[in-house]
Amino acid sequence: xxxxxxxxxxxxxxxxxxxxxxxxxxxxxxxxxxxxxxxxxxxxxxxxxxxxxxxxxxxxxxxxxxxxxxxxxxxxxxxxxxxxxxxxxxxxxxxxxxxxxxxxxxxxxxxxxxxxxxxxxxxxxxxxxxxxxxxxxxxxxxxxxxxxxxxxxxxxxxxxxxxxxxxxxxxxxxxxxxxxxxxxxxxxxxxxxxxxxxxxxxxxxxx
Amino acid sequence: xxxxxxxxxxxxxxxxxxxxxxxxxxxxxxxxxxxxxxxxxxxxxxxxxxxxxxxxxxxxxxxxxxxxxxxxxxxxxxxxxxxxxxxxxxxxxxxxxxxxxxxxxxxxxxxxxxxxxxxxxxxxxxxxxxxxxxxxxx
Numbered sequence: 167x168x169x170x171x172x173x174x175x176x177x178x179x180x181x182x183x184x185x186x187x188x189x190x191x192x193x194x195x196x197x198x199x200x201x202x203x204x205x206x207x208x209x210x211x212x213x214x215x216x217x218x219x220x221x222x223x224x225x226x227x228x229x230x231x232x233x234x235x236x237x238x239x240x241x242x243x244x245x246x247x248x249x250x251x252x253x254x255x256x257x258x259x260x261x262x263x264x265x266x267x268x269x270x271x272x273x274x275x276x277x278x279x280x281x282x283x284x285x286x287x288x289x290x291x292x293x294x295x296x297x298x299x300x301x302x303x304x305x306x307x308x309x310x311x312x313x314x315x316x317x318x319x320x321x322x323x324x325x326x327x328x329x330x331x332x333x334x335x336x337x338x339x340x341x342x343x344x345x346x347x348x349x350x351x352x353x354x355x356x357x358x359x360x361x362x363x364x365x366x367x368x369x370x371x372x373x
Numbered sequence: 374x375x376x377x378x379x380x381x382x383x384x385x386x387x388x389x390x391x392x393x394x395x396x397x398x399x400x401x402x403x404x405x406x407x408x409x410x411x412x413x414x415x416x417x418x419x420x421x422x423x424x425x426x427x428x429x430x431x432x433x434x435x436x437x438x439x440x441x442x443x444x445x446x447x448x449x450x451x452x453x454x455x456x457x458x459x460x461x462x463x464x465x466x467x468x469x470x471x472x473x474x475x476x477x478x479x480x481x482x483x484x485x486x487x488x489x490x491x492x493x494x495x496x497x498x499x500x501x502x503x504x505x506x507x508x509x510x511x
Binding site: 192195196199200203204207208209211212221225228229232233235236237240309311312315334335362365366369370 | 386387389390391393394396397398400401405406408409410412413415416417419420421423424
């Protein structure tokens with residue numbers, strides 16, 4: 167996706183008329199969106215996975231965010247995509263969390279209810295295949311650290327969790343994080359500081 | 374650290390948590406990667422579809438109008454021209470003659486002029502026109 171064959175066109179250098187030029191611009195925008203999505207999809211999945219603690223839900227959320235970005239904001243300048251994408255993602259995560267709370271409340275009245283599909287589901291063989299990157303010992307160490315981190319992040323209030331993941335994991339600046347979270351920059355700073363403070367208190371000993 | 378003060382340089386916990394997160398992304402399993410790629414392709418296809426439909430919305434009416442104009446020019450135009458030229462010939466040449474009051478006499482003696490016309494075709498030479506009532510010339 168990041169090869170040199172990708173088409174990048176400067177719109178200002180193009181003449182106003184000519185169908186083939188318009189087609190090139192459209193193709194360039196499509197390729198640009200594809201590159202953007204490829205650059206964020208895995209990190210977005212991990213962020214959604216930490217918030218939702220479920221692979222399928224996280225995949226659904228990321229897929230929805232991708233589609234909505236293409237449908238609603240595909241024509242917008244690519245510089246705006248990043249905060250827009252994460253705003254959509256965070257909104258979808260909150261929708262899932264609310265839905266799950268409602269579902270849990272309803273099922274709390276039905277203690278004998280068991281989802282048979284989930285109970286008999288067999289693991290996907292592909293899921294067992296990992297990338298041959300780091301060694302086993304390193305993976306175990308990293309996996310253990312990440313497990314601890316996920317547990318600590320899961321205990322944070324939702325807004326602190328969002329602020330920490332967007333700022334620290336995704337590298338958004340304060341303004342972009344505020345745009346993605348739909349709040350003021352001051353609120354972002356407050357949420358982030360409190361998140362760091364809490365995580366340090368919880369993980370300081372273990373890390 | 375003061376809770377209200379945002380650190381400019383990532384602290385130990387921030388750096389370590391980012392490193393752990395990056396590693397977890399790198400170790401993502403193939404199934405999830407595959408599904409993410411499919412989701413991306415679906416989103417890109419959606420954008421392509423929207424772009425195509427946008428151009429179709431603009432171009433389809435214009436193409437329809439152009440097609441109608443071409444059909445009109447090719448089919449209806451020659452018909453109008455042919456009928457129009459015939460009508461124009463009649464109107465230009467015959468109508469003033471027919472409507473001229475000086476020639477009302479000609480209309481009254483139409484049979485005579487028709488006979489005269491046939492006779493001139495048969496002989497190959499046109500006889501002199503003799504006005505009815507005029508004495509024959511020798």
